Amino acid sequence: MKLTDAEWQVMNCLWEKHPATARGIAGRLPPQVKWAYTTIRTLLARLIEKGAVREYKEGNTSLYEPILTRENARRSALKTLVDHAFDGAYGPLMHFLVNDPNLTPKQRQALEEALKEQPEKRGGKENDRDNQ
Amino acid sequence: MKLTDAEWQVMNCLWEKHPATARGIAGRLPPQVKWAYTTIRTLLARLIEKGAVREYKEGNTSLYEPILTRENARRSALKTLVDHAFDGAYGPLMHFLVNDPNLTPKQRQALEEALKEQPEKRGGKENDRDNQ
DNA sequence: TGACACTTACTACGTTTGTAGTAAACTGTG
DNA sequence: CACAGTTTACTACAAACGTAGTAAGTGTCA
Numbered sequence: 233m234k235l236t237d238a239e240w241q242v243m244n245c246l247w248e249k250h251p252a253t254a255r256g257i258a259g260r261l262p263p264q265v266k267w268a269y270t271t272i273r274t275l276l277a278r279l280i281e282k283g284a285v286r287e288y289k290e291g292n293t294s295l296y297e298p299i300l301t302r303e304n305a306r307r308s309a310l311k312t313l314v315d316h317a318f319d320g321a322y323g324p325l326m327h328f329l330v331n332d333p334n335l336t337p338k339q340r341q342a343l344e345e346a347l348k349e350q351p352e353k354r355g356g357k358e359n360d361r362d363n364q
Numbered sequence: 365m366k367l368t369d370a371e372w373q374v375m376n377c378l379w380e381k382h383p384a385t386a387r388g389i390a391g392r393l394p395p396q397v398k399w400a401y402t403t404i405r406t407l408l409a410r411l412i413e414k415g416a417v418r419e420y421k422e423g424n425t426s427l428y429e430p431i432l433t434r435e436n437a438r439r440s441a442l443k444t445l446v447d448h449a450f451d452g453a454y455g456p457l458m459h460f461l462v463n464d465p466n467l468t469p470k471q472r473q474a475l476e477e478a479l480k481e482q483p484e485k486r487g488g489k490e491n492d493r494d495n496q
Numbered sequence: 497t498g499a500c501a502c503t504t505a506c507t508a509c510g511t512t513t514g515t516a517g518t519a520a521a522c523t524g525t526g
Numbered sequence: 527c528a529c530a531g532t533t534t535a536c537t538a539c540a541a542a543c544g545t546a547g548t549a550a551g552t553g554t555c556a
Contacts, residue, residue, distance in 0.1 A: 236513060240448035254533085271515050273534080278513085292522060292533065306460055309449045316372035317441045322467065326475045328438055329461075335454065343458045344476075370544060386503085403545050405504080410543085424503065424552060 233284055233300050233308055240305075241265055242275045246285065247302045251295040365416060365432050365440055372437075373397055374407045378417065379434045383427040 235243060245260040246252055252260075254272045261267065276296055279285040284300040318324040329335065330343070367375060377392040378384055384392075386404045393399065408428055411417040416432040450456040461467065462475075 235448075237444075237448060238514060244448070267514095268516055269533085270517070274515075275513095277535095294534080306449050307464065309445055310460070310464075312369075313441055313445050316367075316369060316376070317438050322461075322471055323474055326461065326471065328442070329454075329458065330475070332439065332442075339454055339458065342455060343462065368543060399544090400546055401503090402547070406545075407543095409505095426504080 233282065233305065234312065235284070235305060235309070238275055239279055239284075242272065242279065243284065243298060243300070243302075243305060246296060246298045251288075251297045253293055253295060257296070365414065365437065366444065367416070367437060367441070370407055371411055371416075374404065374411065375416065375430060375432070375434075375437060378428060378430045383420075383429045385425055385427060389428070 241261060242257060245257040248260060249256070254269060254276060257272055257276075258267065258269060261272075276285060276287070280287055284298065284305075286297050286299050287294050288297075289295070314320060314322055314325050318328065330340070335343075373393060374389060377389040380392060381388070386401060386408060389404055389408075390399070390401060393404075408417060408419070412419055416430065416437075418429050418431050419426050420429075421427070446452060446454060446457050450460065462472070467475075
């Protein structure tokens with residue numbers, strides 16, 4: 233499931249709080265984003281068409297809820313990035329990240345700790361991958 | 365500098381070997397990608413317009429060379445990803461990466477090592493960031 | 497020198513994306 | 527109930543993208 237830039241904004245609002253109305257989403261968009269109400273509706277319609285969002289009515293009003301999970305959206309976005317920018321392998325990405333000057337010492341340390349505290353917690357989600 | 369999916373393919377070929385002809389690029393595209401010669405020309409033209417590639421003639425033939433570096437393209441793509449999918453912060457991305465089941469134990473270990481062997485190598489590139 | 501192959505320059509065209517507008521339906525309120 | 531504001535349904539439209547076609551020029555070899 234691939235999201236466009238604008239769709240990410242909407243999904244981010246939805247993940248933050250749902251179900252939500254279009255108006256509610258408008259209220260939670262970052263301040264720089266000033267979209268017409270109908271723009272948000274259009275984006276929601278496209279997300280529904282894609283199967284990333286579900287809509288249901290409460291009286292006259294539409295409520296929206298994410299179907300695509302943030303986790304899966306992230307996974308998929310990361311995969312796309314890795315595919316075209318990092319030879320399709322996570323290794324080069326990691327290497328780049330670790331080498332990147334954007335990485336402050338604090339972040340570097342955080343990463344290191346995250347690595348240590350996560351020896352092999354995962355395991356059961358193998359087939360949950362790449363869907364949606 | 366933002367690249368589209370198709371443009372990444374072309375840039376990847378160019379970074380791999382340059383200067384290159386359009387024909388040469390065609391030859392180095394991944395096997396699944398079967399573009400008409402003119403498609404590659406079109407993409408190159410768009411990349412030139414964006415300032416990511418430079419073209420010069422040798423006799424009748426056009427040679428192409430990347431201006432945008434792979435490093436910068438990666439940095440920028442990563443920033444875009446982080447911006448919409450990870451709250452604009454590298455921390456959550458790292459956390460996600462470390463937690464991701466896509467990360468094999470081997471990769472995890474590689475990461476760990478990369479972290480160790482890169483204590484604070486960088487430093488002089490502070491203003492090289494976010495340009496291009 | 498003419499035919500063939502390759503290159504270039506220019507144009508094309510459907511789809512996706514960003515960003516809305518409009519008209520009609522609905523709802524709450526004086 | 528009439529009016530004002532809200533919501534919906536439908537449509538719009540330019541820019542970006544993916545993908546290529548065509549015509550005209552050039553080099554080469556028999």
